[in-house]
Amino acid sequence: EVLEAQAMMAEDPALEDEVASRLAAGKTGEFAVHDAFASFRDSLAAMGGYLGERAADLDDVAQRVIARLRGVAAPGVPDPGHPFVLVAKDLAPADTALLDLDKVLALVTTEGGPTSHTAILAREKSIVAVVGVTAASGLADGDAVIVDAAAGIVTTEPTADEVAQAERREADRAAAADAPITPGALADGTAVPLLANLGKPADAAKAVELGAEGVGLFRTEFLFLSSSQAPTVDEQTTAYTELLAAFPGKKVVVRALDAGADKPLAFLNDAHEQNPALGLRGLRALRASEDILREQLTALANADAATDADLWVMAPMVSTVEETEYFVTIAKEYGIKTAGVMVEVPSSALLADKVLAHADFASIGTNDLTQYTLAADRLLGSVASFQDPWHPAVLQLVKATADGGAHNSKPVGICGEAAADPLLAVVLVGLGATTLSMAPTALADVRATLLNHSLDDAKRIAEAALAASDAASARAAAQDAAAHPKEN
Template sequence: MMEITGTGIGQGVAVGQVVRMAERLPEPVDRPSHLDPERETERAKASLSVVAAELARRGSQAGGAAKDVLEAQAMMAEDPSLLDEVVTRLQAGKTAERAVFEAFGSYRDLLAGMGGYMGERAADLDDISQRVIAHLLKLPAPGVPDPGHPFILVARDLAPADTATLDLDQVQGLVTIDGGPTSHTAILAREKSIVAIVGATDAASLADGDTIVVDAERGIVLADPSAEEIASAKSRIAERAVRSSAPIVPGALADGTAVPLLANLGSADGAAEALRLGAEGVGLFRTEFLFLDEDTAPSITDQQAQYTRLLTAFAGKKVVVRVLDAGADKPLSFLNDAHEENPALGLRGIRALRHSEAILREQLTALAAADAATDAELWVMAPMIATVEETRYFTGLARELGIRVAGVMVETPSAALVADRVLAACDFASIGTNDLTQYTMAADRLLGTVANLQNPWHPAVLRLIADVGAAGAEVGKPVGICGEAAADPLLAVVLVGLGATSLSMSPSALADVRASLARYSLSDANALARAALAAEGAAEARAAAVAVATEITSTRDTGS
């Protein structure tokens, strides 16, 4: 038996046979076309249109976060500037296949060099290019194989269009060689409750037909497992099914300590499903969907309508809204689309909003109006806070415009290190573990080559979270977690031990986290946190927490 390690998504387990995803199409040969440029242009436009329509169709079918991702891809496929790049190459006598390959490749390299949000879009360009070239060559589009029986998919990585439309009656689990816990694949897998492990480098050695166990809770893939390992995995699958069907109760530790479990949402469309899965409110409402791909900022009236819709759905519950998190890494023509060498460290978040304060004022005005018209408990927070002065600026402006509860995102080490002073200047803090890990580890969270460093289990990240938790306790201010770390069932317990007062995550992760919290008391959570903090690295921290958790549960089970 061989053990392959990676980053587990959720707490699930799967047993099945491997089916490998086909490799990418080969690079089109660079040769002169035998057709005239006009005919090649017709071919290229037709294929781009077909692919855009197919991506939009898949998005409508998938819904949720996948819909937003795929609709963005469809728009990229029909981007006029990209088409101009294609046509320029066609006029030089290239084939449509080669022109698409070169044009998309050029843009891909440009976006990859920008990092951040635009670096993520670079991978999307690769997928679109492959699909267009396949259509031009009359070949099957790159995608998930269909062997006619249930299987575990092993792939280098998955495009959003593939992850979003996986047939969950056939795909028992997913293992990717590349990627990290905040990649599109990981986020969509978590949303769809797919048993998945990402960044499992050694999974490249797996072959079609191999029997494997995918253990997301432990972050391992067992190749050629023993009969005992298979039986144990199947038993855990059955136990998890029982837990998932248990009545939904508020999040709490075993000793009754309340830990509200909230939902991360990208639009009001996900409200009903989040409530069905037991969300006690919203811990992160991303407002970017209102602004992205627009030429002008939405009006106060349009914004108010969307916010009112969300707050109405969560009447009587807490809803935390993040104001626009955009800037050079999410360029908006009406905010800031200037090129920056390192946009992840540039004019983004609160910095970009201060640069265009009118947009921030309009958003806060719309939020205050929606709050006045509904019965939800609205909290509003600013992204990418780095200083106490920025905190005072945002809370002052928010209160001036009618926001009753104003807080900040702690995503930078600087904000964490002076958390006592930051929290003294606002009403609450919410830790965005995705960016906090990125900046602490100096590792782009969208770059596969450093995915091993993008791990919130690292003691350096945990120590910063502990500092914020301690500051919150000292000044009597709540400290939530709204990054992907909160969706890790065991790490969720550690985060509470570090001082987190609430956890927000993808709605599909709520059941696993709720069940995990219910197994430990507050003193247990503190013990897990101490063990993780004392470790040297991320893997060691997780292993230490697992060891303590195993000791706690075994002692409880034996009654000793």
């Protein structure tokens, strides 16, 4: 989705017109692209906020187009001729996606947070990465470092003991990747189904190969973002049927269209909003264009009837009990047997007991929940340090939601990036999460880590994290609790 959004910038009709007008005026192709993109970049930068920060993405697209016109290699990461740890301020999405994993041993950036584009793409590609390390700007070429992505730590000039510990961790990680694929479970046998976050039906086969026990989040935006108008019911039915057919007898959780904020759609909401993250997005946007929602539910019901997967459908960005009732009612009207909600804002977490009296399940989107809890735009680099799901305030809301689920005997899963952090996954289970959904590449590490802890261990580790006062101390407390099992 990140790369598609960047590609869509180059397909903007207005931008194409600007390039064409310069060509018609006799300018070279390279100049026309550079000048037109520069004009658009200045406009984006002037907007500030999220759109302002996307100006750098336009620079990257422009440089790649110009390189193509000149017949030279696109700009990218330099190749020193040997394996290395890459340290950068940040990377463009395309640069992250194209990293050669045989040469780039790890990635360290001085900017960004756990839910930044760079961090998400790194996890998707199984790149060892730690982002937001301000002190990394002081590193020099040739410095020895250990990059521990699980702990979020970069160790400079490590001792022999630290190197030995890192080598043991790497051996354990390799063993986890090669271990037989088994259903997710804790050391005491408590089942914790491990599901996959997917963005396209074509991603399903790889998820199954990596041991996904189903789908915990299927993002339907791919069908809508690539078109100037909504896809037809038939087009949607075809895509959803392909997805469900890949998981016979298994749970597949589909999120209704989540548009707005960083995913604007002209045919859904063309109103200019000063702060789209707090505007007409998610279920709010769908209610304002209910025909889009009804067509999507029709297509999902059609696909469900044609396959034997266990389809669950959830509404994005639900903030009130009334919204919950609305979505569950309309979903059932179209034959959706299991209808739930995303918990992404504090209000729905705090009212989880009442929300789950109506919804069949809840899925916690930790990316947005962190954003709205700490009032820090998750796509804005200048506040990336606040965007950390380890923050005790976020963990408290996860627990409140899980408690609401337990009271109503309703399952509560996690489908944000937090579930891909092995130790945080243990904490989330300790807080009451019943399933974990993540990028398929994270499944092996999380599966192996869960097997090291019982449910009692997970609860104890979660309590240690909850007692902390900030994200860093919560992670440290959890690490300490995990390293020192309680004596019987």
